[in-house]
Amino acid sequence: MPVLAIRCAGLTKRYADVVAVAGLDLTVNGRECFGLLGPNGAGKTTTIEILEGLTAPDRGEVEILGMRWSGGANTRALRERLGIQLQDTQLADKLTVEETVRLFRSFYRAAHSVEEVLGLVGLEEKRGAWVGKLSGGQKQRLAVACALVSRPELLFLDEPTTGLDPQSRRQLWDVIGRFRAAGGTVLLTTHYMEEAERLCDRVAIMDHGKVIALGTPRSLIASLGAEHVVEFALADGATRAPSPAELSALPGVRAVRPGLDRTALTVAEVHRAVPALLGLLERRGAELSLLATHHATLEDVFVSLTGRQLRDA
Amino acid sequence: MRDHPLVQLTLARMREFYREPEAIFWVFGFPIVLAFALGIAFRNRGPGELRVAVLRGAGDSAMATALARAPGLTAAVLDSGEARLQLRTGRVALLVLPGDPLVYRYDSTRTESRLARLEADAALQRARGRADPARVADQRVTEPGSRYIDFLIPGLLGMNLMGSGLWGVGFSVVQARTKKLLKRFMATPMRRSHYLLSFILSRLVFLFVEVAALVGFGWWVFHVGVRGSFAAVAFITVLGALSFAGLGMLVASRARTIEAVSGLMNLVMLPMWILSGTFFSYARFPDAMLPFVKALPLTALNDALRAVMIDGSRLTALGAPLGIVTAWGLVSFVLALQIFRWR
Numbered sequence: 001m002p003v004l005a006i007r008c009a010g011l012t013k014r015y016a017d018v019v020a021v022a023g024l025d026l027t028v029n030g031r032e033c034f035g036l037l038g039p040n041g042a043g044k045t046t047t048i049e050i051l052e053g054l055t056a057p058d059r060g061e062v063e064i065l066g067m068r069w070s071g072g073a074n075t076r077a078l079r080e081r082l083g084i085q086l087q088d089t090q091l092a093d094k095l096t097v098e099e100t101v102r103l104f105r106s107f108y109r110a111a112h113s114v115e116e117v118l119g120l121v122g123l124e125e126k127r128g129a130w131v132g133k134l135s136g137g138q139k140q141r142l143a144v145a146c147a148l149v150s151r152p153e154l155l156f157l158d159e160p161t162t163g164l165d166p167q168s169r170r171q172l173w174d175v176i177g178r179f180r181a182a183g184g185t186v187l188l189t190t191h192y193m194e195e196a197e198r199l200c201d202r203v204a205i206m207d208h209g210k211v212i213a214l215g216t217p218r219s220l221i222a223s224l225g226a227e228h229v230v231e232f233a234l235a236d237g238a239t240r241a242p243s244p245a246e247l248s249a250l251p252g253v254r255a256v257r258p259g260l261d262r263t264a265l266t267v268a269e270v271h272r273a274v275p276a277l278l279g280l281l282e283r284r285g286a287e288l289s290l291l292a293t294h295h296a297t298l299e300d301v302f303v304s305l306t307g308r309q310l311r312d313a
Numbered sequence: 314m315r316d317h318p319l320v321q322l323t324l325a326r327m328r329e330f331y332r333e334p335e336a337i338f339w340v341f342g343f344p345i346v347l348a349f350a351l352g353i354a355f356r357n358r359g360p361g362e363l364r365v366a367v368l369r370g371a372g373d374s375a376m377a378t379a380l381a382r383a384p385g386l387t388a389a390v391l392d393s394g395e396a397r398l399q400l401r402t403g404r405v406a407l408l409v410l411p412g413d414p415l416v417y418r419y420d421s422t423r424t425e426s427r428l429a430r431l432e433a434d435a436a437l438q439r440a441r442g443r444a445d446p447a448r449v450a451d452q453r454v455t456e457p458g459s460r461y462i463d464f465l466i467p468g469l470l471g472m473n474l475m476g477s478g479l480w481g482v483g484f485s486v487v488q489a490r491t492k493k494l495l496k497r498f499m500a501t502p503m504r505r506s507h508y509l510l511s512f513i514l515s516r517l518v519f520l521f522v523e524v525a526a527l528v529g530f531g532w533w534v535f536h537v538g539v540r541g542s543f544a545a546v547a548f549i550t551v552l553g554a555l556s557f558a559g560l561g562m563l564v565a566s567r568a569r570t571i572e573a574v575s576g577l578m579n580l581v582m583l584p585m586w587i588l589s590g591t592f593f594s595y596a597r598f599p600d601a602m603l604p605f606v607k608a609l610p611l612t613a614l615n616d617a618l619r620a621v622m623i624d625g626s627r628l629t630a631l632g633a634p635l636g637i638v639t640a641w642g643l644v645s646f647v648l649a650l651q652i653f654r655w656r
Binding site: 052053054076077079080082084086088089090091092094095099102103104105106107108146150 | 316317318320321322324325328329332333492493494496497498499500501502503504656
């Protein structure tokens, strides 16, 4: 395993009148779990498919495990070492789980046995079931099984948990965790910040085809200059609401983000900011309809960088 | 061996096919149902009984008795209004008006009516005492090989090879493309040639079942035999199946949706259903069209199958049609490889 699993520089990809990727540089180290984060349309899928050798970039260079997508035997040799799960693949409904894994297994020289890989993703009991009869979470684990069957050094996952219920999501996280524990490298895309914080060593936040922030989840959150977010909403709407200037003058408040139905404050010290906020609201005669605090997340980082929420960006 | 990608891809193709009951019916059941229905409907049974009528008048019943005695005729005495109505609607083929002269009223453009006139005239003349100068005897033949069903079975076989080749390959390729399965395969070290070959191989496996079912049915129910060698039939069907698999690949090489590929398939197949002599001889089309009709792959395939099954020809005599079938397959396949959309 080389030190660098992925290196790309100056990637650009344009579709008709849309620039999907606008000059992207990335490096992913061996044994690292790297996350590409961003809203839909940020260019995550285009980026990962360029790295996977499925889409040719207009410009820029890509090196995967020290090799390039140069076609022919070289490309096939590189594919032997990768595991890939695509966002929108529908596996054949009328094949069983076992038949599907066996089919994908046949494409690789070195591969896990069917039993091993079904064990890795916890689908042993479904081996005789038709793919069409599986739940969404089981289908997704099967897709990951087809990616893992090659004993890959590097695993690409494109939104592996989108649309899954929390339990299925956690099961997939466990699968990824076990792959990493065995020494594998992972590049994944997601728009769930919780997923990125939980799984990734480093994340790149993407917007409009560019990386707008890069680092460990912890360092990105720390870059907000505050560890907590306080959100509040008022019962009688805007009439008695304090102005942003008043709010940012409160002790411990680093930033104020007025929103549609609530206002969010980024604060360093909750124990000082909250009593001050309550005092301010009481003086103005405003009544709270909501007050919540949480640790700052990557979601807050995205909002502070772009001024937009991830989900509706 | 079992874990060779070509084996696994072919197995996947076959499983997806035989786990689809509708596909099984259209490929195996439908041609047999069609052969059965058409074989029954167009069985050789001659023109059947012809009904003639005698208008009520002098000597009508004696005339009716004489007519009814003639083989193949039935006769009835009718009043004027009823007789005209039945003649107009074709329920009687001929109306005899007693008198001198005897009048035959009938539609001379109808084969049945002209036949009825000949038969009725002979019966009535003999009843009046005509003696035939020459003695005659009838010998009737119904030779296998000359019946409609003998013509039909090779045609249905050809049509079936076309349908299953085009649908079997084209539909699955486009489905794999729309479901992004093709793209997923491209993300593995799978060889493209293995993917395409797996379609050909699975087609060959099902081909044997297809051909055996239809030829076996024709032989069992209608005694349709194979006058030439079975090896020649096998060779021609394999060649036909490969050729139409190539054409299916070409039709599916760019299409992104099932609707698009369905339209293309029908565009390719419809002219051949009508022109290629599956249900009736293409010799009925004007001479100017024949060179075009004969250049179609299904025409060539049907001609070759009929030559072997009905006339007992050898393969060496079939250079032209087999050349046409091969050329269509080769050109389609090579072209398909050039323009195939792999994602």
